[in-house]
């Protein structure tokens with residue numbers, strides 16, 4: 485009767501996880517942390533649960549040149565993987581987040597960009613994670629509790645934060661960062677990439693209006 489049964493995962497949502505070698509990460513993070521500390525000094529008073537953020541132009545500052553190179557290399561890897569590397573991208577914003585104990589980031593996405601990412605400079609124990617929300621809102625309308633959740637039945641997915649780790653994701657993918665449960669600050673650098681020539685090279689209709697028409 486049945487010859488074959490298979491599962492196809494259609495419309496998967498990719499996350500790219502890039503881990504630096506520990507020694508390289510340690511050296512880079514010392515340098516990044518010192519520069520970030522310098523940028524937010526003197527620290528303004530902030531409400532409980534809030535965080536400090538640097539200006540969003542870190543990608544233009546020489547002190548972050550090595551980091552920018554790293555982010556660009558990772559982004560190129562993503563566009564190669566998706567086979568859209570024929571369209572050059574550039575960073576449109578880059579900023580650091582300093583989350584004291586108890587601080588969190590509410591659910592958000594990064595509009596007007598194609599690819600976003602976060603790099604972890606400092607992650608206090610007991611660790612931290614970024615939680616991505618299933619972008620298919622209607623998929624969570626009926627959710628029978630499975631014996632064990634899987635990526636086919638869960639409506640959220642965690643990526644573990646780790647010093648020296650970069651997590652890249654589509655800019656439309658909503659995410660949140662739970663409160664920092666550690667006793668030290670969590671420091672991350674976020675960035676967005678967008679296609680440089682989106683309107684000139686990509687936004688025009690891509691269908692062939694002459695296809696299927698009889699020639700005269």
Ligand SMILES: [Fe+2]
Pocket residue numbers: 592593594659674
């Ligand atoms: Fe974000």
